[in-house]
Amino acid sequence: MPIFTRLNEEWNAEPNAPHLSLKHDDETLFAFMKPNPWLYPKYEGISKIIVKFGGCAMYRVTPVNDHGWYLGQCRFSQIAPSWGEFYEVSGDTRDDVDTTPWIKLNGNGERHFHFYLRDETLEVKAQDWSMRPEN
Numbered sequence: 250m251p252i253f254t255r256l257n258e259e260w261n262a263e264p265n266a267p268h269l270s271l272k273h274d275d276e277t278l279f280a281f282m283k284p285n286p287w288l289y290p291k292y293e294g295i296s297k298i299i300v301k302f303g304g305c306a307m308y309r310v311t312p313v314n315d316h317g318w319y320l321g322q323c324r325f326s327q328i329a330p331s332w333g334e335f336y337e338v339s340g341d342t343r344d345d346v347d348t349t350p351w352i353k354l355n356g357n358g359e360r361h362f363h364f365y366l367r368d369e370t371l372e373v374k375a376q377d378w379s380m381r382p383e384n
Contacts, residue, residue: 251339253337254338255336256337256378259289260289261284261285261288262298262366263284263285264285267283269369276303276304276305276306276355276357277304277354279299281298281299282298283297284297284298295383297382299381299383302375303378304357304376306353306355306356306357306375308354308373309371310372312349312369313370314367318332324346325363329363333365336363337362359374360377362378
């Protein structure tokens, strides 16, 4: 059974239009998105947040959106605590249930990160992560 640890305390992506974009180098993935200033007012005036995944071995963006999650189309529907959050998943990550191909990088991280966004889900296998705001 998978275990979910919520990582986005005190911040989150904009719920209606996070505008996810990704860039990577040899073993680091950068996920750029708009922050949620309504729930977290300290992000008012911040144009984007950057979630950095160090030691990234692979990542994928799956088409599972909020509607699919609530309809039970996600492998973690009814298991993950809630939609729209950023988790580290440990235990059985059920990777074989989703056929979306992984994009491989040269890191060797094995931690499984899972970020539910409005129109897609970002999954990352990496050593660590950090978030910082940017204007």
